[in-house]
Amino acid sequence: MENIYMPDPMEVVEVKQQTADIKLIRIKFRDPEKNANFKFNIGQFGLYSVFGVGESTFNICCSNSKDYIEFCFRKTGRVTERLWDVEPGDTIGFRGPFGNSYPMKEWEGKNLVFVAGGIAMPPIRCAILYALENRDKYGKITIVYGARTVNDLVCKDELDEWAQYPNVDVLKTVDVAPPEGTPWNGRVDFVPTVLKDSNITGDNAVALVVGPPIMIKLSLPILVEAGFKDEDIFTSLENRMKCGLGKCGRCNCGSVYVCKEGPVFTQADIKNMPNDY
């Protein structure tokens, strides 16, 4: 019988440092056949191993049209401290894809509003990349992304690339003004304020909001005021996980297992879940 806890060995293809403590890593299956056959849905996550150190959970933050997997992490714990040191050519482990996904098909024909704060850009990046690759299938795309300082912005270069697409608004903001002389073409404000000024409307639109709890808390009323229904506001939860398979018993919010029924939930789902996240 197959061993569901057994990761696949992956080759590190590329490492891109994003901020002082955030890196994005691109990996491929060492087994070419597996690499060719691997499929995932936008919004799913994986478990990434540094052998001898442990496993950690991250969203797959690239589009699913590629022959690689990308994930992004902040150096904060045992596993990420060792992941920080991996270089192209190294081997790490991967299990997945796990969990549900963003309903990209159902979103076709709608305007998309993406709201992200800090390290929460990657779980939204996959949806942005997918939507841009399929640009004609979606309406107007508004991306509101903020971080504490300019140096804390993830995927900084990509933000400007995305803004080049037709009918895409990229609204960048930072909480703290950059030092005099630093080039900065975004705003200095909190994400909810920028969101409020963005003239979005809930008509034929969905919003995907991921970020620190306080950002989500303050952004929700603005979306509601703009006419978004609870069913049209999506988020991705990040409860602590070990197995990703609905067995180890720690990621649940009440009877909802985040690793199985999540990580993607609508605001309507969340309102029915106990506050256990």
Added chain:
Amino acid sequence: MSHIITLEQLKKTLADKISSGAQVVAPTLRGELAFFQKIDDVNQAVLEPRVRFQNSIKEFFFPRHETIFSFVRQGSDVQLVDAPEFDVEQIVVGARPCDAASLPILDPLFAWDYQDRFFQSRRAKSTVVVFACKTSDAHCFCTAVGGAPDSTNGADAILFALDDGSFEVRCVTDKGKALFSGKTQESDKTGAACAPPSVDFDVEKIATWIRGNFASPVWEEISYRCVGCGACAFVCPTCHCFDIVDEGSYSKGKRVKNWDSCQTVLFTLHASGHNPRATQGARQRQRMMHKFVIYPDKFNAKLCTGCGACSRSCGVSFGVRPALEELAKVANQSENN
């Protein structure tokens, strides 16, 4: 007409299994306390019904510590070696009915969607023989969760101890029949279990209260005395939460699955420092919800067999039964209001 087996015949049956290479797990005495252990000699087994064991037979289906795979780093590549599949016959004898009852409860957890071969291969290879209870104690509450002193849930055969030292054998499954076939004599003696333990709380009513009272201050109040160890979870036949950790060095080691408990602070602590279950009350609530709300929602079974192992082992006189009794008070109160 019944079938009986003498103690000598039972011992010989087990001894034959041991010499045929099977793994036999039976109650043994270590000091004054009874533990289930793998035995090499049938005389190590204490073959009599008992109320208290220090461990559950869960350990022989879901070990407290189990290797998932091992690895060796070779340059920039890593060789992964799968753990060997459990591949010996296993006979577990002497379990209480409430201990064996956990096995069919846990089956769907290890088989929904993803198939956990570690649990499943042990299940497939095992024959479980329970002893019907002859006594119960104040911790027992199997009757409150659908069990009984002669329940055969999870058992392949049930043995009733008779006054003359022999046992009446009732086979439940083909595995049970295969184990005892040709080992018993026909008789007119029949055994009986003790009276079911009495309970004065209604688990369904409590479950309904739990469902509607996630934010109740009662959770904190009943949990002041809990010191947050894992004893209740580790002795529980149904608690199955686990941790996955790497052991060894960066160049060579293994990944293991270890028992874990929702009562510890670290269980849900995020690397960021955020903890969704930051207080003992939240953690006790999770334990009771998992047993009486979440698991029934997910797998249509209560995650509790009423064995009382948790409260027998608790250093602060807590456990599921005392918690249920506390919750019954508030559930009754809120019903009367």
Added chain:
Amino acid sequence: METELRNAIRKLLEEKTVDVAIGYGRVGVNGAVGATFVTNPDDVDRLVWNNECRQNLATHLTRAEIKKLGKPAIVVKACDARAVVVLCNEAQIKREDVYVIGVVCDGIETADAAGNKTGALMGKCLSCVEHAAKNVDLLIGDEAAAKALDEKNAPNAKSVGHYEKLAKLRAMSQKERFEYWREQFSKCIRCHACRQNCPLCYCNRCVADKNRPTRIDTSSSLKGNFAWNILRAFHLAGRCVGCGACAAACPAGIELDLLNLTLANAAEDQFGYVSGKELGELPLIGTYSPTDKEEFIR
């Protein structure tokens, strides 16, 4: 004594000297005794005092959930009172922030496998020479009777109870002793009930829970179990007050009290140090004196 205890606590709560009383109550299955927290003076009748009060309540003093309740009064036996003293000496609590109610204790009974009391006293009680709690704000019980018990036990204190077990352990060959602990530790399931029930295991993040790096295996393999139990014993060397909370809480029945006694006894034999005797006393490990035996000190 029980009535006296309840009255004293009622008064403390009524006069708002304390916000919560940590005492014993019949809270478990079939009236089993466990920690009880009383904040309302009308609830003091829930408190009991008897020879089933096994737990060391000092464990709760450092728990975040209990600290939130405000200034505590705590009921302590003499052995438990020594733990309060160590908590003060190690700057975990301030003595003035807790109201300590000592009780005269004539011994706690052991429980059998079913949890019923056996009539036999715990090992630590057989060799007890301190029946009245010291360093307390209020002592309840007959001090003269306590003194008489102290005197009665004194002549044999180092040869009965768990000292008898210690002597047996000492008489073993090194190989036998290793085998003894191997059997004991092989039963360990790493539930950490010993640590969580120990009043002196207050570390915010125990070394067993640290993973950057992992210093001891978290697995309940024999290697992990040896590492954990030895490490914990060493961290308690010169600190353990011998209350036995660890052994009483161990679901596997590991003789942790005996393990800790080996080190406490070494502290007493080698340095004349008994943990938790005096407020303000310096810790044995972490301090030195010119009278220490080791040459390098001088």
